[in-house]
Amino acid sequence: MTQDQRRTRISRRRFLANGAALGAALSPAQVARAAVSGPEGAAAGMLPMPAMRDALPPRPSIEDPGRSLMDSGWRFHLGDIPMPEIRGxxxxxxxxxxxxxxxxAAMQYDDSDWPxxxxxHDWAMAMPIEETANVSQGYRRRGFGWYRRALRLDPQDRGRYLEIQFGGIATNATIWFNGSVVAHNWSGYTSVYVDITDLAxxxxxxxxxxxxxxxxxxxGWWYxxxxxxRHVWLVKRDATYIATDGIHADPRRGPGGAWTVPVTxxxxNIGTRSAAVTIEATLIDPDGRMVATHTAAGTVPSLExxxxxxxxxxxxPGLWSxxxxxLYTLRTRLIRAGRTVDERTLRIGFRTVRFDAATGFHLNDQPLKIKGTCNHQDHAGVGVAVPDALWEWRLRRLKDLGCNAIRFSHNAIATEVLDACxxxxxxxxxxxxxxxxxxxxxxxLQWLVRRDRNRPSVILWSVFNEEPMQGTPAGYEMVRR
Incomplete structure (x- = not known):
């Protein structure tokens, strides 16, 4: 080894720390400029990007017309704020x-000096790189943080079902609404749905x-x-409503080859009396033609x-591959007294999947080699607060590489990512x-399956990853449950 080689040699720890520092130095604006630079920018040493496109990516469908994005207006405090010692x-x-x-957490707390x-928002991306910090978390200390947001509700919203949906909070969280604890979160990867109707x-x-x-x-042992x-949504629905993740529509192929779509x-109902309702489900093909429609009636009891x-x-049907x-469009309407009071629009696909010990995986009765990757959700420059458009870019890059499968390691991914899949x-x-x-x-686990059960892209469910207990009698009993 020459003297120059000894001088330039660095440890793995220092290499990773330097890489993390480089990611921190790239602002989201710089990442965005690189994203539109095209091959010429990549050749000049900028971030590698796919070729420019003449059209915008497809606009996501409006699944729930009662949802509105609530990503702005939040105030943030880095660090914990101890609760006062209560006396008397x-x-x-x-x-x-x-x-x-x-x-x-108090209603009247003064947060005017919070930015x-x-x-x-991923505050860990703004933390300094420290050699003594955990390598698994990118050499960044995470700590505690507080968020506060005021919300004005129109008087016309009185009597409606109201919900706040948190897409993901890293990691554990306590949520208050108007001075009352309304939810605890025990995972950074599951959504939290908070019914705020009674406290509004x-x-x-x-x-x-x-x-x-x-x-x-x-x-985890990763960043x-x-x-x-992830995104936060405000939901406003009629007093009689379709529950969040409340549509189950799993296409089935019968023995004779004909298909059906069972819809549940x-x-x-937050009203004081039972409500007589009708459900109308309509299936629309990719060209906008109605394929089938049907109705069913029921009576929804109060608060059940x-x-x-x-x-x-x-x-x-045309098959998904x-x-x-x-993709077909399933529109489900909730009708009460002759008026549509709630609806959902889902994209579903018709496909069959099976595994054979001799011939491997089959999609639509045809053998298919699964060529996939394991992907964590973080990205350079933005951490885990990955914009939807950046996710779409990553998936396009994987397609360019010949990838046809993804294992999201090792947790539930954002719904916007699964929409793209x-x-x-x-x-x-x-x-x-x-x-x-x-x-x-x-x-x-129940939330994960309920949320993703309608998706044609999801072919496998995984209950764990590399668990030391998986081969033990206790692990067997845990899986059974």
Whole structure:
């Protein structure tokens, strides 16, 4: 080894730290400029990008017309804010009551000096690179953070079902709404749906959303980020409504080759009386032609969920495949007193999958070699707060490489990514994060399956990854459950 070689040799730790520092130095604006630079920019040493396109990517379909994006208007505080020490009987009494959260969770807490942030937001990307920090987390310390956001609801929203949907919070979180704890989050990869109907205020009487995030908690041995790193949505629905993730539509091929689409709608009702309703399901082909429509009636009790089911016959649909990902539109309407009060629009695909010990995987009865990758969700420059357009770029790059399958390692991925997988023709292994049979963690697995059960891209479910207990009697019993 020459003297120059000894002088330039660096350790793996230093190499990774330098790489992380380079990612931090690239701002989202620089990444965006590189994204449109084309091959010439790549040749000049910029980030490698696919060729420029003349058209915008397909606009995502509006699945739920009652949802509106709530990514702006958030205030953020880096670091924890201890709760005040409660003293005296009066203070102790009041603090134990609904709506009386203390400290930074209180309704009237002064957050005027907190900076505003736009979601998705990964605060760990702004943390310095430290040689003594955890290599698995990118040499960045994550810590704690707080978010607050005021919300004004129109007086006309009174009497409607209201919900806030958090796409993903890294990692553990406590959520308050108007001074009351409304949810705890035990995973950085599952969504959190919060029913705020009973606590909502209207007009100039503002609502306050508060989220305390504990990013010290780790679920993986990779970069996990910190904060509200996926989209947040506000949902407004009629008093009688279709529940979130409440449409199950799984196309089935019968013994004679004819297809059907069994449709089950899970309904809710916040009214004081039962509601007589009709469900109307309509299947539309890729050219906009109606293929089938059917209705079914039911009565939804007050404050109790109810399922209404029907079946659509489809003789010879176009099949979904990795080379031709044909998607049909399923529009499900909830009708009450002759008026549509809620609806969902899903993209579904007709396909069969099976594995054979001798010939391997078959898609639509044809053998297909699965050529896939394992992908984590972080990206240089943005951490885990990956813009939807950047995800679409990554998937296009994988297609260019000949990839037809993805295992999202090792957790639930954002719904916007799965939308693109359905549209672009990827086979997906949808993976659970925590191998644990306690109620909180079983609920995470149930949420994953319920959310992704209609997708043609999802062909496999994974309950764990590389678990030391997987070959033990205890591991066997856990999987059985």
């Amino acid at each position: 009987h009066g203070w102790s009494y009041n603090s134990a009551k609904a709506g009386q959260a203390q400290g930074a 505003e942030v736009e979601l998705p 205020r209207y007009g100039d009487d503002l609502n306050m959303i508060v989220v305390r995030v504990d990013a010290q908690s780790m679920e 996990e980020g910190a904060g509200l790193y 709608a899970t309904l809710g 969920p109810m399922d209404v089911a029907l079946t659509l016959p489809v003789a010879t 990795v080379d031709r990902p044909t 359905d549209r672009m023709g990827f086979l997906v292994m949808s993976e659970n994060r925590n191998f644990n049979t306690s109620p909180d963690y079983i609920a995470q």
